[in-house]
Amino acid sequence: MEELLIKxxxxxxxxxxxxxxxxxNPFEAMAAGDVVKLTILHTNDVHSRxxxxxxxxxxxxxxxxxxxxxxxxxxxxxxxxxVLLLDAGDIFQGTPYFNLYGGxxxxxxxxxxxxxxxxxxxxxxxxxxxxxxxxxxxANFPIICSNYDFSNTLLKGATQPYKIFxxxxxxxxxxxxxxxxxxxxxxxNYGDTxxxxxxxxANEIAALLKKxxxxxxxxxxxxxxxxxxxxxxxxxxxxxxxxxxxxxIGGHTHTFMDVPEDVKNLSGGITTINQVGFAGINLGRxxxxxxxxxxxxxxAGAPYLINDLEA
Amino acid sequence: MLSSTKVVKRLVSFVSLIYLLxxxxxxxxxxxxxxxxxxxPVNVSIAVDSAVLKTYLPYKAxxxxxxxxxxxxxALAMSKKSSDxxxxxxxxxxxxxxxxxxxxxMDTAIDFAMPSxxxxxxxxLPKGPITVSNIFELMPFENELVVCTIKGTxxxxxxxxxxxxxxxxxxxxxxxxxxKKPVDVVINGKAFDISRNYRVLTSDYVxxxxxxTLGFKDPVEKKVLGLKVRDALLNEVKDKQAxxxxxxxxxxxxxTY
Numbered sequence: 001m002e003e004l005l006i007k008x009x010x011x012x013x014x015x016x017x018x019x020x021x022x023x024x025n026p027f028e029a030m031a032a033g034d035v036v037k038l039t040i041l042h043t044n045d046v047h048s049r050x051x052x053x054x055x056x057x058x059x060x061x062x063x064x065x066x067x068x069x070x071x072x073x074x075x076x077x078x079x080x081x082x083v084l085l086l087d088a089g090d091i092f093q094g095t096p097y098f099n100l101y102g103g104x105x106x107x108x109x110x111x112x113x114x115x116x117x118x119x120x121x122x123x124x125x126x127x128x129x130x131x132x133x134x135x136x137x138x139a140n141f142p143i144i145c146s147n148y149d150f151s152n153t154l155l156k157g158a159t160q161p162y163k164i165f166x167x168x169x170x171x172x173x174x175x176x177x178x179x180x181x182x183x184x185x186x187x188x189n190y191g192d193t194x195x196x197x198x199x200x201x202a203n204e205i206a207a208l209l210k211k212x213x214x215x216x217x218x219x220x221x222x223x224x225x226x227x228x229x230x231x232x233x234x235x236x237x238x239x240x241x242x243x244x245x246x247x248x249i250g251g252h253t254h255t256f257m258d259v260p261e262d263v264k265n266l267s268g269g270i271t272t273i274n275q276v277g278f279a280g281i282n283l284g285r286x287x288x289x290x291x292x293x294x295x296x297x298x299x300a301g302a303p304y305l306i307n308d309l310e311a
Numbered sequence: 312m313l314s315s316t317k318v319v320k321r322l323v324s325f326v327s328l329i330y331l332l333x334x335x336x337x338x339x340x341x342x343x344x345x346x347x348x349x350x351x352p353v354n355v356s357i358a359v360d361s362a363v364l365k366t367y368l369p370y371k372a373x374x375x376x377x378x379x380x381x382x383x384x385x386a387l388a389m390s391k392k393s394s395d396x397x398x399x400x401x402x403x404x405x406x407x408x409x410x411x412x413x414x415x416x417m418d419t420a421i422d423f424a425m426p427s428x429x430x431x432x433x434x435x436l437p438k439g440p441i442t443v444s445n446i447f448e449l450m451p452f453e454n455e456l457v458v459c460t461i462k463g464t465x466x467x468x469x470x471x472x473x474x475x476x477x478x479x480x481x482x483x484x485x486x487x488x489x490x491k492k493p494v495d496v497v498i499n500g501k502a503f504d505i506s507r508n509y510r511v512l513t514s515d516y517v518x519x520x521x522x523x524t525l526g527f528k529d530p531v532e533k534k535v536l537g538l539k540v541r542d543a544l545l546n547e548v549k550d551k552q553a554x555x556x557x558x559x560x561x562x563x564x565x566x567t568y
Contacts, residue, residue, distance in 0.1 A: 016507070036341065048451075052354075056437035057388055066367065072351055074360060094433060096378045096447040097370065105370045108352050112366050126452065141400035156387075172342055183523040184515060246343070260348050276350060283351045290341035296514045305345040311350065 007290040036168050037128035038217065039080040040286045043087050044251030045121065045278035046105055047094030053279070063235060064280040070113045072283055078116070082167035085114055086174065087243035088251035089121025092132075094279070102127055107138035115141045117163060119176030119221035120148065121251055128189045129154045144176040144221060147201040149194035162205055164213060170290060173209030176221040177202055177238070179252055197225060198233055199241050203266075206244035216290055220245045225252040226275050239263035247286060259308045260286070270303060326504065378444035383548035386559040388438040395429055398478030398566040400490065405560035406432055406449070407482035409547035410456065410540060414512050417536050418458050422499050423483035424512035425473070426456065426540055428522040431514075441548050441558065450541040454514035462531040463505035469526025470496055470503070478566040488568035514540050 052065035077083050087110065092098050097105045110118065120143060124132055133154050134142070146158040162175035177198040181190045202220060209215040220238070227236045235250040243266045244293075250273055260274040276284040318503070389402035410426040434448045461469070470486065470493040473479045477488065485497040496503035508531055515535070518527040551558050 035344070054437075056439070058435035058437050059390065059392065060435075063354055065353060065359070067361075067364040068353050068357040071365035072353065072357055088541035093451050094448065095451070096374050096444055097367075099447055099451060099453075100369055100374055100377070105367055108366055109363060180518050183520055185520065186519060217343065252470075272346070272348075274348070277342070280353055283353055284351045285351065287347040287349075288343055289345040289347075291344045293340055293342050302342070304343050307345075307347045309347055309349040311349050 015059050026113060034292045036170055036290045036292070037082060038167055038170055038172065038288045038290065039076065039081065039083045040059065040219065040249075040284075040288070041076060041083060041085045042248065042249045042274070042276065042284040042286075043069070044223075044249065044275055045090040045279055046106070046280045047089065047090055047123065047278060048098040048103075049095055049279040050097045050105055050109065051095075060279065060281060066109050066113070066280065068145055068282050069283055070109075073113055076285070082170070083170060084116045084165055084167070084174075086219065086221055086249055087115060087118035088221045088249045088275070089176075089178065090123045090251060090278075091118060091121070093123040093126045098126075102131060103135040104138050106123050107135045111138065111140040116165060117142050117144050117176075117221065119144050119223060120159070120178055121223040122179055122184050125181065125185045125189045129191055129193070133158060144174060145178060146175045146205050147177045147196040147198045148181075149196060151194075152192040154191075154249075157192075162209060164209070164215060169216070169292075171213070171215045173204070173206075173215035173218045174221065175205045175209065175218075176223075178223045179225065198222075199238055202238055202245065203242045206242060210244040215288045217246050217288060218244055220248045221251075222248050223251045226250050226255040226257070226273065227253070235273045235275070236261075236263065239265055239273055241266055242269040242271065243269070245271045246288075247271070248273045249284070254278035256282070262306065270306075341551070355376055374444075378442060380396050380441040380443050380448065381419070382442045382443055382446075382545065383552035385436055385438050385441050385559045386557040389436040389560060391432055394432050394480070398568055399481075399562060399564070401560040401562065402432060402436060403429065403478075403480035404482070404562065404565070405436070405558065406544070407480040408560070410543040411482040411512055413538065413543035413546050413550075414456055414536060415457070416512075417538065418512075420510055421458055421483070421512045422509045422559070425469070425479055425481050425482060425484075425517065425524075426512060426543075427454075427480055427519060428524060429476070429479055430522050431516070437553050443545065446541060446544050446548065450544055452514075452516065452540070452542045454516045456512060456536045456538050456540055456543060457515050457518050458510055458512055458532075458534045458536060459518050459527055459530040460508050460510050460534075461527060461530050463503075463509065464524045465525075465528060465530070466509045466511070467505055468528075469511070469524070472525040473566070477568070481565060485565045488566065 049064050053060040055061045091106050092103045143159045146161045165172045206218050209218045225234050227234045236250050255275045256277040260272050263271050265271040276282040394400035394403040411424040474488045474493040486493045487495045515526050
């Protein structure tokens with residue numbers, strides 16, 4: 001916690017927070033049509049937790065539940081004009097809903113909640129590529145995977161390397177990175193999927209989105225995991241070794257973060273990492289305010305004002 | 312507004328506009344000026360969305376009829392968190408002992424068991440009534456139990472893996488971890504002997520190197536028992552119930568450091 005605070009202050013100090021000069025009163029500016037607000041809602045590692053945890057005295061009893069999450073999302077959508085709802089993988093496995101229905105329920109519910117995109121976690125391979133493929137007709141949202149090459153598999157063409165969402169003139173680029181499957185997932189279950197270096201791939205796609213395709217914001221859905229004691233690639237490694245990613249929505253390590261972490265990325269800008277535990281116990285939200293630029297704009301990656309709020 | 316929006320940290324700084332105008336690029340019409348972050352707990356304070364509830368109710372009905380059956384009782388609560396963080400825990404000991412007891416009904420010559428990694432134990436097991444669903448959530452994977460005959464040198468690698476990862480769910484095995492290495496290893500009551508083969512109960516997932524487990528490369532023999540790990544656990548709960556007993560577990564110092 002303390003570390004996070006210090007880190008954030010450092011950003012302010014080193015960067016000078018030029019942007020704040022333009023954000024004196026975003027609400028007034030919004031009324032004038034100069035500021036556009038984007039709301040990102042996110043989950044990770046929901047693991048087939050359709051109903052809240054049972055009331056049996058265990059640690060998470062009574063928490064989570066899709067019907068509540070749906071109500072919360074609906075409320076936020078009614079209040080906000082520009083909402084993106086995203087998931088960082090491990091949709092499948094963890095309750096008998098998956099054992100009995102193979103993921104159909106999870107996909108139908110995510111569709112009902114209006115998810116805009118999701119990436120794949122290792123447990124989304126638990127019924128094999130075929131098991132995942134079979135549930136895609138129930139998912140009315142794209143599956144975004146940038147570092148799994150499915151060319152020689154059943155999933156060829158079934159996923160997208162990135163997607164650009166347009167909201168009130170804003171362009172938001174979303175891509176997804178997954179964890180190394182070998183040693184984690186049964187070989188039979190991922191078949192001829194080729195795992196590509198997530199840092200290289202992320203740098204390539206984030207640059208494409210930000211520079212060539214003019215995205216105002218780049219979001220990475222990651223199932224790499226927040227951090228490791230070893231040198232294994234994690235969201236912290238990814239954030240520090242890439243440029244052009246504004247937000248990493250993480251997963252895999254089931255990390256309950258007190259507040260999002262802001263990492264200084266390769267080009268000195270801010271890459272924020274957030275992860276909200278698992279099982280739909282929490283819903284994460286990041287609001288970004290954009291100012292319409294009249295004339296020349298500051299270079300991408302300039303520091304900006306950051307507030308962490310309490311629900 | 313959705314929340315009381317208590318601002319815990321508000322960091323504002325003003326810098327000359329000139330700085331801004333001097334940093335030049337022009338790829339987009341918008342510039343990011345501010346971020347606000349918040350996290351919502353999803354709990355009983357939120358009324359449910361009935362449309363979504365209706366979407367899953369037919370599935371729930373089918374599931375409950377199969378899953379809500381009480382098949383036994385537990386004498387105590389066993390937590391996943393302690394199995395993640397301690398060298399042995401009530402839950403990891405129960406998990407490993409139960410699978411070994413059930414597997415030995417099918418194969419009497421098993422030396423020791425590591426039926427799962429810590430990561431494969433998924434949820435707490437509550438005190439009191441145990442339903443089919445509790446066991447499905449504890450062990451959601453379709454993994455099959457296998458008995459691998461491995462050389463002593465491979466068994467050594469497995470023991471080293473267990474030590475390096477600060478303990479794993481085991482039965483029939485006692486060891487101490489010193490400097491991340493296994494010492495004073497006792498298998499099935501006898502000191503570990505690297506010159507002999509061992510027959511180890513595990514899952515197909517673990518034996519294929521799942522969770523980067525070491526020690527099962529090129530086994531002398533790999534025998535599939537035809538019993539899923541989950542079914543072994545279900546059988547153990549049912550057996551205890553039939554005997555009029557509760558399921559339970561003890562910390563017996565099988566792995567210490």
